[in-house]
Amino acid sequence: MSYRIAGGTGEWEIVVGLEVHAQVTTASKLFSGASTAFGGEPNTHVALLDAGLPGMLPVLNARAVEQAVTTGLGLDAQINLLSTFERKNYFYPDLPLGYQISQYQEPIVGRGALLLDLPDGGTKSVGITRLHLEADAGKSLHDRLADETLIDLNRCGVALMEIVSEPEIASPEEAVLYMRKLRTILRYLGTCDGDMEKGNLRCDANVSVRRVGERTLGTRCEIKNLNSMRFVARAIDHEARRQVDLIEAGGAVVQETRLFDSERGETRSMRSKEEAHDYRYFPDPDLLPVQLTQDYVDRLKASLPELPDTKRLRFMADYGLSAQDADALVAERATADYFEVTAKGRDAKLAANWVLNDLFGQLAASGRTIEQSPVAPAQLGALLDLIAEGTISGKIARDVFAAMAVDGGDPAAIVEAKGLRQVSDTSALEPIVDRLIEDNPAQVESCRKNPKAIGWFTGQVMKATGGKANPQLVGRLLAAKLPRAE
Numbered sequence: 001m002s003y004r005i006a007g008g009t010g011e012w013e014i015v016v017g018l019e020v021h022a023q024v025t026t027a028s029k030l031f032s033g034a035s036t037a038f039g040g041e042p043n044t045h046v047a048l049l050d051a052g053l054p055g056m057l058p059v060l061n062a063r064a065v066e067q068a069v070t071t072g073l074g075l076d077a078q079i080n081l082l083s084t085f086e087r088k089n090y091f092y093p094d095l096p097l098g099y100q101i102s103q104y105q106e107p108i109v110g111r112g113a114l115l116l117d118l119p120d121g122g123t124k125s126v127g128i129t130r131l132h133l134e135a136d137a138g139k140s141l142h143d144r145l146a147d148e149t150l151i152d153l154n155r156c157g158v159a160l161m162e163i164v165s166e167p168e169i170a171s172p173e174e175a176v177l178y179m180r181k182l183r184t185i186l187r188y189l190g191t192c193d194g195d196m197e198k199g200n201l202r203c204d205a206n207v208s209v210r211r212v213g214e215r216t217l218g219t220r221c222e223i224k225n226l227n228s229m230r231f232v233a234r235a236i237d238h239e240a241r242r243q244v245d246l247i248e249a250g251g252a253v254v255q256e257t258r259l260f261d262s263e264r265g266e267t268r269s270m271r272s273k274e275e276a277h278d279y280r281y282f283p284d285p286d287l288l289p290v291q292l293t294q295d296y297v298d299r300l301k302a303s304l305p306e307l308p309d310t311k312r313l314r315f316m317a318d319y320g321l322s323a324q325d326a327d328a329l330v331a332e333r334a335t336a337d338y339f340e341v342t343a344k345g346r347d348a349k350l351a352a353n354w355v356l357n358d359l360f361g362q363l364a365a366s367g368r369t370i371e372q373s374p375v376a377p378a379q380l381g382a383l384l385d386l387i388a389e390g391t392i393s394g395k396i397a398r399d400v401f402a403a404m405a406v407d408g409g410d411p412a413a414i415v416e417a418k419g420l421r422q423v424s425d426t427s428a429l430e431p432i433v434d435r436l437i438e439d440n441p442a443q444v445e446s447c448r449k450n451p452k453a454i455g456w457f458t459g460q461v462m463k464a465t466g467g468k469a470n471p472q473l474v475g476r477l478l479a480a481k482l483p484r485a486e
Contacts (some may be wrong), residue, residue: 003171004212007244011212014240015220016175016205017167020182021160022192023136023200029102030159031058036200038053042141042152050157052096057286060085065290066190068108068133070300072160074189074307077112085133085287088279094138094151102134102162104281108290114165114176114185115309117327126178126299127166132321136160137195153269155199161192163430167206167217172233172240179203179229180331184308188333202227207239209247218243219253223260223267239267284465285464311336319348328356334370341377346384354380360399362405375404383411395467396420431476432464433457448483457482 019026031034032047072079074464084400085107087099109131116124138156140149163182169175183201186192194201204227208218228231238260243253257274295330310332315326315336318370329352330336338359344350359380363373383400386392390399392415403414415421436457437444446453454475462473 003173005209005244007248008127009223009248012209012240012244013170013212015134015208015210015235016169016221016236017166018169018173018175018178019204019222020163020165020179020208021136021202021204022163022182022186022194024064024159025191025193026063026067026159026160028060029157030061030063030064030133032157034157036158038200040154042150042154046156050096050153052098058101058284058292060287061159064133065108065292066300067159067189068131069160069190069292069297071186072109072112072131073161073297073304074191075109075112075114075131075389076162077128077131078110079292080106080108080110081292081294081297082106083132083290083292085284085290087284088134088272088281090279092137093149094140094153094156096138096153096156098136100135101284101287103132104276106289107132114178114181116179116181116338117279119173120321126168126172126174129164129166131161131163134160134162145316146359167208167220172236175205175236176229178235179232181308184331188305188307196227196229196447199227199479205232205234205236205239207236207243208253209240209243219255221253221255221267222257224257224270231260231262234262234265235267237263242267250427263280264303305333308333308336318363319343319352321352325352325356327453332370338370338373338377342381344381346381347388350384350387350397351381354384354401358401362401366405374406374408375401376408379404379408379411386415387410390470391415392420393467393469393471395462406414429461429465429469429474429477432461433474433481436460436464437481447462454478454482 003014005014018252023036024030026036028034029047029050032049034047034050035045037045047056049058069079083103084099086104088102089099091098092315107130111130112128113125114128118124118127134153136158138151138153142149142154144150164177169178183194187194192201192429196202199456205223205226206220207223208220210216210218217397221239223244226235239258247254254272258271259270260267260460297345305344311330312326315321316323321329323351329339335355338353339352359370359375362375383397385402386400387394387397400411400414403409403418404411443453443456447457457478458471458474461469462471
């Protein structure tokens with residue numbers, strides 16, 4: 001995906017690496033039994049360990065380990081059978097222990113890859129450097145009091161997976177594609193819900209620039225805590241252009257941590273960028289190394305669900321779907337599951353069309369997710385059966401679907417209750433066709449000269465029957481009775 005910044009002295013390219021922080025789907029925190037539920041009153045989901053009280057010892061959450069390994073397998077990454085937890089030392093008010101329990105030298109997951117589907121139909125593989133587990137910090141609240149900062153420790157100790165990419169992302173658009181693909185995989189695996197609004201998925205972007213053709217990486221700046229796809233793209237684009245302008249004006253990029261101001265659309269300096277030695281990492285003396293067995297890893301691998309890339313290819317091969325439709329259907333696991341139930345034993349392309357257009361349109365209009373759809377997949381399938389049987393036309397089906405979208409309901413019952421059954425009786429339609437032909441000689445003459453003019457008669461028959469006439473039967477009757485072009 002070509003992305004260039006035109007400067008006064010030539011063209012520049014950007015190099016981006018992302019550090020994604022994904023909250024692990026667990027009921028309790030990484031090292032304590034406190035709840036991870038979202039939305040609690042401040043400081044109500046806090047164990048003694050989370051509050052940094054002396055004498056409290058961490059106990060590793062086995063479910064978090066399982067979720068991290070599962071994610072690594074989903075990213076086709078190396079699973080390290082031996083990993084260790086270390087103390088990342090720094091002082092901040094929302095970190096009562098005075099250090100963060102994380103992994104550095106020996107992470108639980110090593111190198112992997114993420115395949116991006118590019119807009120031009122091609123693909124690009126972005127390397128995964130590592131995935132490690134760590135405990136989240138608390139949250140500083142600056143907007144409750146005018147001159148004081150409050151601390152909420154509800155998130156303190158929540159299990160995070162930090163997924164670090166190689167510096168192989170070459171545009172803001174690729175960064176968004178990477179984030180979306182990663183989010184999709186995490187949601188398929190069930191290891192993170194990917195809810196960026198709740199802070200359950202956020203990323204730091206490391207951005208540098210270099211002249212086109214150069215191989216040496218430029219000095220990077222890290223943009224912290226980007227919590228929406230749109231902000232990821234805007235922040236990277238602004239930071240890259242800031243660095244180009246700075247260098248071309250004779251300045252030098254300083255390695256630092258920056259924040260993105262979404263209202264102004266710009267990054268601003270936060271602090272100088274720390275290196276690993278600044279954190280004085282050392283093995284946590286209260287935690288033993290994590291020793292996994294290959295049998296444990298193999299069992300988790302065998303339990304993996306079908307992932308989006310594999311499902312996409314299967315949808316195209318088994319259902320004859322276009323790449324575009326398959327992409328849209330596999331973007332969310334719930335959508336793919338909905339489609340498969342709807343399409344089973346039916347015209348798959350028709351099912352895809354109804355899911356992607358009618359269902360998605362209704363959900364967007366009502367502000368619902370597919371999990372909240374008032375129309376279950378079995379109900380939509382039953383509606384498609386009525387079309388296939390000739391009971392209703394496609395046009396009437398949309399009226400029935402609109403009724404189903406209000407409160408669900410059986411489509412066949414709605415058809416009977418509203419008298420919407422399609423008219424497929426020749427003896428009922430033929431008099432209507434004959435009368436229209438007799439009453440409209442000018443239109444008949446138009447059909448003689450231009451066969452496409454038959455559409456006028458079709459529309460009149462549908463109007464006369466309230467849209468209930470079988471359009472295929474109407475077409476056959478008109479073709480038999482109207483004069484052909486000479």
